Amino acid sequence: MKEPKSSKAKYILNEAPPSCHIWFVCNGNLIYTRQCSSVVAVDTDPPQLQNSPVIPSAPSWRDYERVDSESVGLFHAPSSNSSSGVSPQSPLIPNMNSDWLRPRGPSLTSQGSACSSNGTVEDQIFPEALTIRGRLGSLILQQNNEDRRLSALPSNPYDEAVAGEMYDRLQQFVSEAEMSRKDAYEESMRRMKAEKDVMDALRRAKKAESMHTEEQRYRKEVEEALSRSKEEAVILKSRLDEVVAELRFALEKKLSLESKIAESDRTAEELKQKMNSAVELLKKYKKERDEMQAERDHVLEEAEELRKKQCDEASSSSSSSSQFFREFSFAELEEATLGFSPKLKIGEGGYGSIYRGNLRHTQVAIKMLNPYSSQGPREFHQEVNILSKVRHPNIVTLMGACLEAWTLVYEYIPNGSLEDRLTCKNNTPPLSWKARIRIATELCSALVFLHSFRPQGIVHGDLKPGNILLDANYVCKLSDFGICRELPPDEFSQYDETRCFRTENPVGTFGYMDPEFLMTGELTSKSDVFSFGVILLRLLTGKSAKGIAHEVQNAIDNGNLNSILDTTAGDWPFVQAKQLAHLGLNCADNNGKNRPNLASQVWRVLEPMKVYCGGSSALQFGCDEEGGYTPSYFVCPIFQEIMQDPVVAADGFTYESEALKGWLESGHDTSPMTNLKLPNTDLVPNHALRSAIQEWLQRT
Structure with missing residues (x-):
């Protein structure tokens, strides 16, 4: 036949895997053969199982099923009309209903992929069974051919014997x-x-x-952790050593502090006793x-009359000194300070802000009152009144006011205050002990x-390092004379320490501040002596003012x-240092008497020290009516004469204008004082010094 016609045979023909070789038999005759394909399709494993090993499990008799020969198309029982002499129950051909065991798997009636998969598994697990089945198939095929041959021959006893033998x-x-x-199996x-065991x-x-x-990984991690622990142990040990050292230092410091606390307790007890004595003294003074209240009222009335008289004299004297006081417009001051630029601001105090400026070709310091300042117009007029009358080389020069x-x-003082120098502000070098002795003498x-x-004598009232300025030569x-006070006049003595100014x-x-001034409100010249003593001790020790007298005394x-x-400050000469210490303690005594x-x-002690430090021994109290003394800074270094037109050169020294011009015109480009080359040949008029010289000449 060209192809099978039954539906079952067609289904097997279409659904069986191409690798199967199929014989179609009808009534004992081979009617059609489907050859197996030369290319065997191999089913690939699912993606998730491609790398998984195939581990076959041991089959059991449950894994086999009955297969009838008709369903696989290998055998078909001959019909009852067959003349071959082989009955359907003949042992030569297995019965349709007999059990034919094979491994369980997808039926041949399932999809082709399942059949292919089943065949592959059987080939892997039962290779010997496949060989036997092939041999059986060939035997059965030979038997069928032999049956067809015998059916074609006439039946005779001999043939039956042969058939029995073959059976x-x-x-x-x-x-x-x-x-x-x-x-x-x-x-x-x-x-x-064995494969499962493997x-x-x-x-x-x-x-x-x-x-x-x-x-191994865990061991490596443990080793690394152990190494880190060792490093941390080394670090902790070093830190422990540091902590032990710090603890030892802290214990030593604690012992030192405990000793200081004990000393402070003793000092507090002493101060308490002194305070009790001071209270008793205060009660006595009160x-x-x-008792003297009535007498005081009488004295005040007389002093008021004398004050009126002196005011008239002061007004006349102020008119004679008005030439040293100039009035400037606000526009001039604003121009001199570039609109009061913050870049030119050099200081700020209780009065207000201080600016550096260039006014009428002269470098000046301009102090502007703050509207919210604690000081007011009274202090402003007080300072104008005092500084417009006094001229001294160690008192700042008031050039004018607005x-x-x-x-x-004021005249410009370039080196700031003594407070700044004692604290080395802006990393400035400290003052030497010679400069400190000279400053104390000048003060x-x-x-x-x-x-x-x-x-009338004048008491400064606010003497402190912050109000002591230092010029280019540390003079x-x-x-700051804002809170200074004029003492009542005395017609018998110009230096009467009993005169005082009273305030509440x-x-x-x-x-x-003078402790007696704090308790009684009486300001005398001895109040400035107390402040001067504290400044002496500060110049000597460099310590703060609080408790300095007690510390030096101890x-x-x-x-x-x-x-x-x-x-x-360098190596202090012990003799001079001890003299300054005793002098400072005497000046800073709580009892003004x-x-x-x-x-x-005081001057008798300081004068030899100043000479020892290389300074002048003349007492510069201002004008010397008995004659003879001329301040050294009034004399030109070149002409050795009193200057009429002083000018400041680039080296910072002041010369007579004519003398310095002659020096420069003669071909010199160095300083007459230092012999160093001058940065420039600019000459700046020293109006403040010129005014001081003119006033001194008028008084002498």
């Missing part, structure tokens, strides 16, 4: 095939078990290998004050000049003065 042989073959199939079961061993080996790798804006114009000269000023200039509201700087009592001297006189006692 016996076939039965023998079938039994042999059955035994071979059983042996093949047992062998496949043993191989499957796969289990491989899994255990792989698991052991992974455990070994994990153990009692005396009450009355409409409450602004004062004493200025105070003596103020206290002996005629017709001291006393400034004492003002000043704590640490430098050092002297313990014979340990060198321990509190300011070493940044025990304080020394500046002109007769």
Whole structure:
């Protein structure tokens, strides 16, 4: 036939895998053969199982199913009309209903992919069974051919005998095939078990290998952690050593602090006793004050009359000194400071802001009153009134004022205040001990000049390092006279320390204020002596004003003065240092009656020191009516004569204008004082010095 016609045969023909070789038999005759394909399709594993090993499991008898010969198309029982003599129940051809065992799997009636998959598994698991089945198929095919040949021959007894013999042989073959199939199954079961054992061993080996790798990784992590722990232990040990050292230092410091606390307790007890004595003294003074109240009222009335008289004299004297005081417009000051630029701001105090400016070709300092300042018009006019009358080389020169804006114009002092130098502000070098002795001498000269000023003595009232300025040559200039007071006039003595100014509201700087002034409100020249003593001790030790007298006194009592001297000033001569310490303590005595006189006692100690430091021994109290003395800074270094037109050169020194011009025109480009090359040949008029010289000449 060209092709099978039954539906079952067509289904098998279409659905069977191409690798199957199929014989179609009808009534014992081979009617059609489908050859197997030369290319065998191999089903690939699913993506998720491609790398997974195939581990066959051991088959059991449940994995086999009955297969009828008609469903696989291998055999078809001959019809009952067949003349071959072989009945349907003949053992030569298996019965349609007999059990034919094969491994369970997808039916041939399922999809082609399933059949292909089934065939592949059988080939992997039962190779011997496939060989036996092939041999059986060939035997059955030979038997069918032999049946067709016999059916074509006439029936005779001999043929029946031959057929019986062949049947016996076939039965023998079938039994042999059955035994071979059983042996093949047992062998496949043993191989499957062996393969399963091998796969289990491989899994255990792989698991052991992974455990070994994990153990190695864990061991490496433990070693790294141990290494880090060792490093941390080294760091902790170093830190522990540092902490132990710090603890030892803290314990030492604690012991030192405990000793200081004990000393402070003793000091507090002493101060308490002194305070009790001071209270008793205060009660005594109050009692005396009450007793003298009537006499005081009478004296005040007389003093008021004298004050009116002196005011008239002062107004006449102020008119004679008005030539040293100029009035400037606010526009000039604004132009001089570039609109009061913050870049030109050089300081700020309780009064207001201070600016550096260039006014009429002269460098000046302009102090502008702050509208919210604690000081007001009274202090402004007070400073104008005092500084417009006094001229001294160690007192700042007032060049003028702007009355409409409450602004004062001073000479410019480039090196700041003594407070800045003592604290080395902006990393400036410290003052030497020679410069400090010279500054103390110059400050004493200025105070003596103020206290002996005629017709009324002047008490500064706010003497402190912040109000002592230093010029280019570190010459001291006393400034800030806003709260100074004029003492009542005395027609018998120009230096009477009993004269005082009384107020109910004492003002000043704590640490430098006279304790008696704080308690009684009486400001005398001895109040400035107390402040001068504190400044002396600060120049000597470099320490703050608070408690400095007590600290120096303890050092002297313990014979340990060198321990509190300011070493940044150099090696202090012990004799001079001890004299300054005793002088400062005497000046800073709480009892004003025990304080020394500046002109007769303090100057006598400071004058030899100034000569020892290389300074002049002349007492610069201002004008010397008995004649002879001319201030050195009034004399031209070149002509050695009093200057008429002083100018400042680029080296910072002041010369007579004519003398310096002649020096430069003669071909010199160096300083007459230092012999160093001048940066430029600009000459700046020194109006402040010129005014001071003219005033001095008029007085002499």
